[in-house]
Amino acid sequence: MSSNASILNKKLSKSTSFFGVRLWVLILFFIALIVVVVFVILFFCFIIYRRQKSYKKTHFSLQKPVACKHHGNAFSTSSLDRRLLSGNVCEIEMNAGKFSGHQLSTHTGDSSMKDLELVGEHFPAMKDVWRGNLFSFKEIELATNGLAKENVIGNGDYGVVYRGMLLDNTRVTVKRLVSNSWQTEDLLAEMDTIGHAKHKNLTKLLGYCVEGTYRMLIYEYVDNKNLHHWLHDCSGQDSPLTWRIRMNIIQGVAKGLAYLHEDVEPKILHGTLKSSNILLDHQWNPKVSDFGLAKIFGPEWCYIMMETLGYIAPGSDPSGAFTEKNDVYSFGILIMEIVSGRTPLDRRQPQEYLIDWLKSMIANQKIAYVVDSKLPEVPPSKELKRILLIALRCVDPAVNHRPTMGEVIHMLEPRDLLLCDEQRIRRNKSRHNLPQESNITAKLIDGR
Secondary structure (H helix, E strand, O other), X not given: OHHHHHHHHHHHHOEOOOOOOEHHHHHHHHHHHHHHHHHHHHHHHHHHHHHHHHHHHHHOHHHOOEEOOHHHOOXXXXXXXXXXXXXXXXXXXXXXXXXXXXXXXXXXXXXXHHHHHHHHHHHHHHOOOOOOEEOOHHHHHHHOOOOOHHHEEEEOOOEEEEEEXXXXXXXXXXXXXXXXXXXXXXXXXXXXXXXXXXXXXXXXXXXXXXXXXXXXXXXXXXXXXXXXXXXXXXXXXXXXXXXXXXXXXXXXXXXXXXXHHHHOOOOOOOOOOOHHHEEEOOOOOEEEOOOOOHHHHOHHHHHHHHHHHXXXXXXXXXXXXXXXXXXXXXXXXXXXXXXXXXXXXXXXOOOOXXXXXXXXXXXXXXXXXXXXXXXXXXXXXXXXXXXXXHHHHHOOOOHHHOOOHHHHHHHHOOOOHHHXXXXXXXXXXXXXXXXHHHHHHHHHHHXX
């Protein structure tokens, strides 16, 4: 036994041809190398597994909404840790309970559970279609510094609008809806519809918050105010909105509206199309906002609000059916507003409605005077007439005679539209049957 051990010791102690290293040292080295390789392989497998798990959690967080213990109840998602404010998070977290005006302590557990059940029922149908996020109220608090007054950027048709910042430095707009009377299921269904709408001339819906009495929508942030500001609130001799910029805005709004009417199923009606709902980026590209919300508030509310502002035909029936032709009329008024720089309804003027003033100017062959005095250049006469003709067609008193938005886009394409209209008007004249609206159109074509 001892002789065998002695022989083994001699063999292990024998120098090898590998730089004279002894055999036992070489064996230990290979064993250690194998152990290291195994650990490295296991480490990389663990990293890949964690990344795959994180990817699934990020992209499919909507499928399994979980309850958040903020103020005793609420909704949340696993993406909370990704979407907190990038600065002063700890301080805001500590002071979250101090926002007394926005606490949810009055919410009952039963109502939250009911909301959560409705969300759970709705997600299976939504998960394969729209990847919007369900935000908790605490996330909104953190993103807007507790819905602070200094973050209020406007009071829109549907509620108060705040600016906010997420953890990844994404700037967002938070719209707190003025009413919370809708059923959670109905609101989520409409958010699902709006979330489908993806177009470069529409504001993108990023997510929403349905918690207790709070109903909030989270949109992308568009950083150059709205069209109403640049048309009416901007002081100075010359407007930054050149004629070319204004034409591009009209065309972009038309494309966004046509997409909602004709390319989305079910189609989406805007209901409150006006200059304050046209957001602009720093390249003056328009993005239509607040589309689809009219369905929640109801057509009567839209009729009253839009007629008050001059975007609905005077004397319209609020109880009548609301169709895309109402949006077309509002678009025609918007064109007149962009060209003239005047508000659709101005009670300080003798002719308070913009449409009446514009028709009187055309009837008196003062077409050049309808252009905004703050426009830095004189627009081409032919293009001015063409755009006014399109506006007049959109506001035709006969609803069925108004074009679709798809037809409007075709009319906006550069072509000799005036020649076609001149031939049509002359045919009407030859029949001695020229109604008042056609007469105004004829004056527009004949004016030089």
